[in-house]
Amino acid sequence: MMKAVKLYEPGNLQVEEVNVPTISPTEVLIEVKVIGICGSDIPRALTKGAYSQGLTLGHEFSGQIVECGSEAAEWSVGDRVTIAPLEPCMKCVYCKQGKYGLCDDYNYYGSRTDGAMANYIKVGKANILKLDDSISYDAGAMVDPAANAVHGLWRGKLQKGETAVVIGLGAIGMFAVQFAREMGAKEVIAIDIFDEKLEIANKLGADRTVNSRTEDVIEVLADTHIDFVIDTSGSAIAQDQAVRITGKMGRVVFLGISNQPLTLSAKTVDRLLRYEIEINGSWNSFSDPFPGKEWTYVIDSMANGKINTEEIISHRYSIEETPAVFEKIKNKEIVFSKILLYPGDVL
Ligand SMILES: [Zn+2]
Ligand SMILES: [Zn+2]
The missing domain is CATH 3.90.180.10 (Medium-chain alcohol dehydrogenases, catalytic domain)
Incomplete structure (x- = not known):
């Protein structure tokens, strides 16, 4: 038994x-x-x-x-x-x-x-x-939540030298911060509503953190060119902000599950069109050969001590x-x- x-x-x-x-x-x-x-x-x-x-x-x-x-x-x-x-x-x-x-x-x-x-x-x-x-x-x-983070970063085609933003610091977000670094992001910015989580993201290699409860995310990041944003929070407010902070030709990934309708503000929609921003959905962590390169990449990175x-x-x-x-x-x-x-x- x-x-x-x-x-x-x-x-x-x-x-x-x-x-x-x-x-x-x-x-x-x-x-x-x-x-x-x-x-x-x-x-x-x-x-x-x-x-x-x-x-x-x-x-x-x-x-x-x-x-x-x-x-x-x-x-x-x-x-x-x-x-x-x-x-x-x-x-x-x-x-x-x-x-x-x-x-x-x-x-x-x-x-x-x-x-x-x-x-x-x-x-x-x-x-x-x-x-x-x-x-x-x-x-x-x-390994599973880490593979979900990697899948999301790959869905948005994060490139070396880019500025990446991770919204939401649950386990997947914390892994996204670390893997964005591993994949060569020039700057990683982490956003959450809890200071405790932002402190951990700092230790894990985030260059900048923003508390979206106490700071105006759009204002704080207005002068930063952002290539890539991944939302793991699933909050509709965060999803709107994600598009609103993305720069020209930038890519946004929605990974967090919201189960809510999403309204994009007029300014956000304007930016989406003018800046030719791409929005991608990300689901789970699988690719070919099964279960996928996400899994082997995570296990190799953990074995090499690169991921906390x-x-x-x-x-x-x-x-x-x-x-x-x-x-x-x-x-x-x-x-x-x-x-x-x-x-x-x-x-
Ligand atoms: Zn799971
Ligand atoms: Zn099938």
Whole structure:
């Protein structure tokens, strides 16, 4: 038996004793070491509810292989791993172009099939990625949000020598700041409404920070030529500002999910046209070959010590505390970036 965090209707999370999953020949069984709470887990747990009742949540994690199916010989017991949570159909028109994130008929760990908030998870062999020994399990659980940041930077074609702005400093935004630097941005400007987060962004290599609650973003950046802006906040105000601060021929990327209508001010629309600004959507983190170059780039960068994950972790809890943690999030009792959960001892 093992523990698993099960989601029923919105807000109803239960830690239950369930059977350890049985693997098929093409799957491996992973002992979960660390799970991250993703921004997408929050509406899933609190407002949308489970895709199917009693689903185990969690798709950002690291662990160690404890059993391999007979047709998964490329993996070994003891391998330290993370996974790409999407299982694309490999048949639709988008999969055939290698655009797996756009798949018409996909499966997803922790949202459509049982996820990682448990002692063990079974995963298809094509979804597994090996972690170098130099990557901690904590960092391994954050490869997914880092890959999302990289995908967003690539969607907006960030180039060496450009000035880049990152709006919203959740985990994806914090990774975007670091990867923008890695990709050769001349200047990285970070924007958020919390000074605590702006201080962390400074430590992670942001050249300038702007508190959009206390400062007028448009005024402060009026004399700065900005080539690239990525919004990870999903706030409609920030989305309008993103376009409004972008320079001639600049690119804007909307990555944060808003679930809100967006009104662009008259001045913003004027600028969009006159400056020939490009707006791109960014969804998830996948490319060809599956799961994608985003994932290998992140793992290589972490292995080479180029990416700081420790500063992004704000809280650590055991998985038993998961329902209480979501309650705190719901009641806005904590300001957080990445929250990590531990099925065993808190590392
Ligand atoms: Zn996620
Ligand atoms: Zn597909």
